Amino acid sequence: MKNFTSLKDVDKLEKLIQSGLSLKENPLEHISLGKGKTLGLIFFNASLRTRLSTQKAAQNLGMQTLVMNFDNDGWKLEFEDGATMNGNTQEHIKDAVQVLGQYCDIIGIRSFAGLKNLKEDYQEKMLSHFINESKVPIVSLESAIRHPLQSLADLMTINEFKENEKPKVVLSWAPHPKALPQAVANSFAEWALGAGFDLTITHPKGLELSKEFTTGATIEYDQEKALEDADFVYVKNWSAFDNYGAIIQDDNWTMTEEKMELTNNASFMHCLPIRRNVVATDEVIENEKSLVLEQANNRTYAAQAVLKTILENE
């Protein structure tokens, strides 16, 4: 594995999942693997659990981490080839990426969707520049349209709790007061289909995700019907793809205990942080079938499995 930015970078998904679960059992088994190696973590958007879990993963492998936080104004990068940089941009992306590669053996980067320019977001502009210009491996810490470390942790969690080989997994849209990217939903669909699960996606009309991610899934606009026989219910808000970035409020879509009773005693999943009693009720989140803390815990070992695979392939 050279980079880790989407499911396409993963040769053997099942092996990667098993590697994560094995590291969870014995986190320090490979503590010498990353000796003298440095992981650079570049955040153009705020991070809490992604930073902590990835730093912890690196530490468990004996790697050092260097964290760089840039808000949108902090480091004005130029993206245009041939630009005369006589304005606000301070450094060309191709210089920046190559310099970072001088100090880091692996680079992790987070850059969210702006939710203003659909085409630009779906080109994953920032991530693509890093992939193209970097001589060292790139790990996505959530790009404009994907969050693969979250998806890997989610699949590890399903693997731990599933009771049959091809569980029915439902991805259900939920309301939220702010416009959120589609990255977690896109990525979960991509990975759940890649793992061969029976995936149903349910949401109000007008909130269709890109077909790039949903081909192979069943789309069902009736949430209650979608939930029938579900083994896992993954709830997540995303903002509109058509009428890009629009917020759609529909409180009927909040996940409740009543709705969970329609399932096959399904486990509840969410990537956190969660707006309680908006996305799902307290009862659902605190139910013994809720896996949200398991998912958060698995973030460390998902990142560790990815870093280990990259380090070993060097």
Place this chain on the structure above:
Amino acid sequence: MKNFTSLKDVDKLEKLIQSGLSLKENPLEHISLGKGKTLGLIFFNASLRTRLSTQKAAQNLGMQTLVMNFDNDGWKLEFEDGATMNGNTQEHIKDAVQVLGQYCDIIGIRSFAGLKNLKEDYQEKMLSHFINESKVPIVSLESAIRHPLQSLADLMTINEFKENEKPKVVLSWAPHPKALPQAVANSFAEWALGAGFDLTITHPKGLELSKEFTTGATIEYDQEKALEDADFVYVKNWSAFDNYGAIIQDDNWTMTEEKMELTNNASFMHCLPIRRNVVATDEVIENEKSLVLEQANNRTYAAQAVLKTILENE
């Protein structure tokens, strides 16, 4: 010791002090104790020496540290049970604390008094939520009303320099241009009394501390009288408890060499940073009897003794 948030958490005070002094002699003796363990340091208020000394303490024990800085606006936490989180709050405190516990083996947290709502501050709202929700040990890096790591370092310092078993210790209020919390003063009183010292507290009328912390101490409104026979003089500003948070300016209370001469050749103490020539004069701060740098130095070993005790009790 499960948590370290007040003197009440300490089983054997003398043993903890001696542990700190022993670690000062040989800081790296237990460098394998924290191997593979992570200390999370969460700051809702700025920190310089607390962060540095606690990180150094953790490093001396072989622990990794993960630092999170949040100003008051950076991470909008919800505290109310059952809230419908359709507004500004992004994450419920009970989810946040449990998630942090997934990545950290010990959590340190700093959250100052707001100095606006007496009752809320004295309930130590933020710290209490962390204690209640966390499955991993909590260490206070200064709460609304206590600063126990400072107090432990202060007691270690007194222990090093005291010439009799029950020294006379005077805590003297000092002027300051800003409203400061009562945490350092409260905690010093709590710990000095806990150590069995002869504690006199002196301040202008109207600046009484909470009796929760001062019971057992002599209150003396005449500063010069209070200083007689003192072996240690701890100077600190705090803002009013009645008329909560009010700033009281009284330059007569600045500690001077003349006043120090009234004592039993007392040592001068302050937790730093200090407003020179407001809280105390340059001459007092730079006098050979000044212990301010010793106190700062002992912060590392106080934190190290606490972390060591927690790690060993696991």
Place this chain on the structure above:
Amino acid sequence: MKNFTSLKDVDKLEKLIQSGLSLKENPLEHISLGKGKTLGLIFFNASLRTRLSTQKAAQNLGMQTLVMNFDNDGWKLEFEDGATMNGNTQEHIKDAVQVLGQYCDIIGIRSFAGLKNLKEDYQEKMLSHFINESKVPIVSLESAIRHPLQSLADLMTINEFKENEKPKVVLSWAPHPKALPQAVANSFAEWALGAGFDLTITHPKGLELSKEFTTGATIEYDQEKALEDADFVYVKNWSAFDNYGAIIQDDNWTMTEEKMELTNNASFMHCLPIRRNVVATDEVIENEKSLVLEQANNRTYAAQAVLKTILENE
């Protein structure tokens, strides 16, 4: 070596350069040297490559690093002796420096020129206070008028690529849309002359650097004439010394391929970040004779050589 703040601190320049190049070959050879030691990095101005390369250097020596970022408003230091600190300043520089020395074995500090007060900048006020007050070694991470870690990396790079003992090195001014400090140019001149190179400095009239740094160099106002027979061309903007801090725009001074053809097939150097097609054209920067990435890479080993020398002299 006690401190590292200018060429004057270096006893044996050639030995320091060779130490850097040797560490580049085997970065982890001395990983036990810094065990249990802490490097504090204090930034009063933003840093990317200096922080990363210095942290990596410390890690390669087994040292821990503690990073402190303060913008100009974050930590109000008092510099005046005897001041009554009843205003905005929170801590006296002499207390701050001594406290930091309690937690760090070496202190690195960055504080740029303000470009408003020539005299104050050229006194290197902040750095001087650190040197005067600190009991632990001080390393400059770029002061108001010098950037010695950059210069050491630059000399290492020239050393790797030079084909004769006394290469002709040209330091050429370049346009830039903002007022920049003279630190990199001053320091490069100081070190290139110290290494015994044949140094020519070229710039428009009115942009003379301080004679403190340029004595021994040839000053040539005709850029094309200066470039004749050059082996290395170091391009850098600086703002005016007379009419201090003024921005001078002169696009005729941009480094181009045509100008590089006037040289003895010279290598191109710049400290990065670089304003492309303003300071130099894309073709020059991306030419196989461009050493900019080598310079960036050598920053790590320059810092490591300095830290190693300081640690061994203890």
